[in-house]
Amino acid sequence: MKFQFRLAYYLFGLLLGGVFVVWFLKAKADDKGVEFCYMPNCRVLKDLRSKSLEIDSVARQALDAKWVTLEDVKMSLQYGDVDFGKSNEPYRKGKIYVIEGKTSKNEDITITMVNYTNKVLLEKIEKK
Template sequence: MPFLRRLGYYLGGVALGLIILAFFFRKKSTEFCYSPNCRVLKNIRSKQITYPNSDTLVIHSILKNGDVVFSKSDTKSKPCKTYVIEGKSEEKLIELKVKNCDSTAVVQEVNYLD
């Protein structure tokens, strides 16, 4: 069998496999979190979250799409770590201060930055 024909079969099989994988992962809504930012946000979202008296939809949106500012965060404290998360909502920059414990996460502060 010539090389080009084998290469064509190989590439056809790889393409078919990628299509099947994309179908299964889209159905399962699988999320790949390899960056530290993504892992922290996913960890916080997986716990019971206590919100202050403010807009929970905005806080939920920032916990999904925000950026963790590790330079302002306290990641060394022992029972609960404190993370500062920044995000945009309706063109306003919002900063959350979240205390991340073993089984719960508490949103301590919501600051609207200009």
């Protein structure tokens, strides 16, 4: 068989396999609760969202000041960016994570959280 025909068969099979994989993954993604998180930022935020949240007194003062809400923190945990230069370091029997996000008024905020095995402690919220 000539090289042209072998290449055509190979590319056709590769195309069919690619279409099947995309169709299969799309069907899985349409199911409720299925989320594909393979990048480090996405995995950390998903882990922080999955645990129960406790609020420290410093963070409670920021929330009571009304310039930031708990909904802003939740949106930052969904769409924020983890600063890995300051994060993933041992801290009080957990690991500290610094997340950069935005409020509903589009102000930049920095959220510091401590990730324990069974809970997450919201330590402080700062304006940038």
